[in-house]
Amino acid sequence: MIIGASARLIRRRNCPGAVTCAGASPIHTVHPASSLLRDPEDVIRHDQDAIMASVPPSTPKRTNSSASTSSMSSDVSSRLSRSAAPNNLLASTHKRYKAPLSVESRSKNFTKTKSVLSSVPGTPTKRSGTPSTSRPQTPASPRKGAESPSLLPATSEMDVSIVDIESVLVDYQMVEEADVSGEIDDAWLQAAMNDHGKHDKVMVSIRVRPSDSNSAWNPSPSTHSIQLDPNHAKNPASGLSPATFNFDAVLTGSPNKPIYTTVARSHVHAAMEGYNAVIFAYGQTASGKTYTLSGSDEEPGIIPRAMRDVFGFIRQTPTREYLLRCSYLEIYNESIHDLLAPPSMAAANPVQIQGGTGNDVVLSPLREEVVTSLKSVKEVLKRGEGNRRTACTDWNDRSSRSHSVFRLVIESRERGSGSSEDDDDPPSTGRQTPGPNGRQTPGASGRQTPGPGGPRLQARGGGSVQTSVLSLIDLAGSEKATSDKERTREGKYINTSLLTLGTVIGTLADNAAKRKNDHVPFRNSKLTRMLQPSLSGNARISVVCTINPDPGAIGESMSTLQFAKRIKNVQLHAQKTEVVNPEALIERYRKEIEDLKRRLAEREAEAPARKRRLSAQEQIQESKVMRDLNNRIKQLTKLILTSDSQSVDEIKGDESRPSSPSKLDFDMSPYQLQQELLNARTQLETQANQILSLEAALVARPPLTTSAPETEKDKLIAETREPLRAVKEDVEKEWKDKLDEEVRRREEKERWADELVMELEKEKKLRTKLEDERRALAAFVSKFDSLGLGLGTPTPKKLRPPMPSPGGAASIFAEKQQNKSTVDPGAKSDLGVEGNENGRLSTLVTFPTQPSLLDQVMPEEQFEDDEVDFDVDSSVATKLVGKVKSENASVKKKGSRDVLGDKENMPVGPPPVAR
């Protein structure tokens, strides 16, 4: 630490910024607390007093060497030697750095000195005529060739990428009294804890600039409200009172201290506590944004006061040590420039916003300088402000033409969190042994060089590192068209990005109010993209909206108030960022695993005995406990493996490498291994399914990227739909034809069925008729016989009409055949009527009690083959039989079989009638 400290002091002495600022800055010539421009003798005296005063005997001593008496005396002597730098050195360096300062920067430094009240312009209404020649003019490209890059080195001595981190930490002992805000005390710290910074909403304050002309507004600081003066309302005669706007604070006047205390202090405190914090000023051009943030020599603004409080906080926190690094950038015409890099380099290498989706925003290349005292912060600020683009506009002599962002990254860890050896030894990771010149090339110890924007401080022992960013933003002012072409062009960019900021805030507020998740157009401007992490909620935000009370600016003031109203609704949920030392974490996991395994083994051993005692419900509970233990072991093992694989990458060949994963696996019990196996198999199956579905999705994926224009996507959708539509039409047509055919066939069948019904009716009638005739025949035969008209045979003969027999046609046939064999075959007539030799009808007609023809289903064969024997006169009989026969034939012809057949087997097609 001694080497580090002296190295630091040497660097301070050589700090180009310090010397350059010395001659130029009106801030330091006036501010009594500043030691920058004081007589070296005074500085020595003051430093001695300050250092002695800053180490009260009661304050705890640092355990490391820097806290020792020798280190303190070394520190003091170094400071003395630094402060007593010979005048010629100051002069030479001054000369060296004076030349390259741009006209703009120098003129800014000299022209900004104004008395508090006289600096307030009457009304920033548009000036007429040509601008005053005394005003500085912004060159078209103020940075290009403004100075030789060789004069401002590409990396500064305090560049975080080359500095030995461990030697530039700040703790309570190192803070000089002069660097401390006199207002920091325990009461303030306590009050700040409960202040606005903890709220979930953006803190919104209004600051109304003093004006010597008539004010159009009635601000009321006591009620935190502001209202347009009724005399300036659109329609004063209406008698309607203009709307009242309420905010967290409404402030007036020139003093900057109440502004800082009200709107910024709690946020600075929150940043020191580990929360990201953003403070920005928004308002119309010349309304007082720069005055609020930077202030003047007499009235330092939020930034210098915040820096003073940062050191005051550190002095009040003996338990922690801090690494403070700052950067300063501007967004000019939608391009980001590093204000701490040499202007020519910054112009050639604009800062890019890196980071994928979401809230990761890394700015690169961006110079970050370590600061260890208020003085070094002021030097950085001075350098940055000198490079800022300001210009004379129609409304403001020194209008900011860009949005400027001053960022202070605060990293801290506990002091002496480990053992006393811990404090002497470098921390287990990240600490680099300083080289002979007090510095260590990053990565020389084999560690990974931290990427841009990443944490630099490493946790020590089992502790953690807290990281937060305090962003102080001075937005360029919105403005109307101006007489200057270049200013008009700048104004367009300024207005566009402010408009985007308004849209973003509006959407965020809307999302919060309506619980929606609408797309927020952060990427539409560099400013909103850069602020994305903060505006998305992970920061405490305070906005000061500055108002120009001039009646000519009512429109702009009104729109500023509307913006303020909207941003009030943005929801915040800031979280502390804490990085734990990975090795300590692994150790903690290991211990927990050991403990869990022991508990699991005990339970497994007792399981059989316990099982007998436990009820079914308790057994379920028991297996759940076992499962939970197993899951936790698996989870921790996985965490260890993940951390290991990361640290292995970083520290290859390190003997302190943790045990291999295979060893951990073999430590498992058989039960655990079985569980593992089962889980692995399930996982494999799930993953195999995932692969399949992903492959399918890949095949089905259209050959367009997600970012392809909408027109392309529409075209592809139309092309994909066309073949589907054709297929649909084909299928519809095919099925329509089929349906038509089916309908036609069904109609035919119905027609056919109707005709069959008609046929049946006809047949029924026919049968009735036939039956009647048969009965008439029977009556005739019996009458014939009773009259004795038989030819030689008195004996009445029986009529035997053919009747169905149980055996059907075949049996009848067989019976007939048999009968035939007993009768003379020659006597049989063609009509099937038996006769005798003398020609007499020997009809064997019998009429047993047979069912009527109507009740019978008569097979066709029966009609066809049956024979009727009539013992009647042959001519009559022949006549009758012929008639019967012809009727039978007619029935047969009508297709009685079809009629009586199985309907299911009906032929499909046109009915017989249609044939």
Ligand SMILES: Nc1ncnc2c1ncn2[C@@H]1O[C@H](COP(=O)(O)OP(=O)(O)OP(=O)(O)O)[C@@H](O)[C@H]1O
């Ligand atoms: N509250 C105030 N008390 C005293 N003077 C003020 C106050 N506000 C602003 N001024 C003065 O008004 C002038 C314009 O202020 P300033 O440059 O801060 O405006 P701005 O909003 O930053 O403008 P721009 O957007 O153009 O940069 C300066 O001279 C500043 O000193």
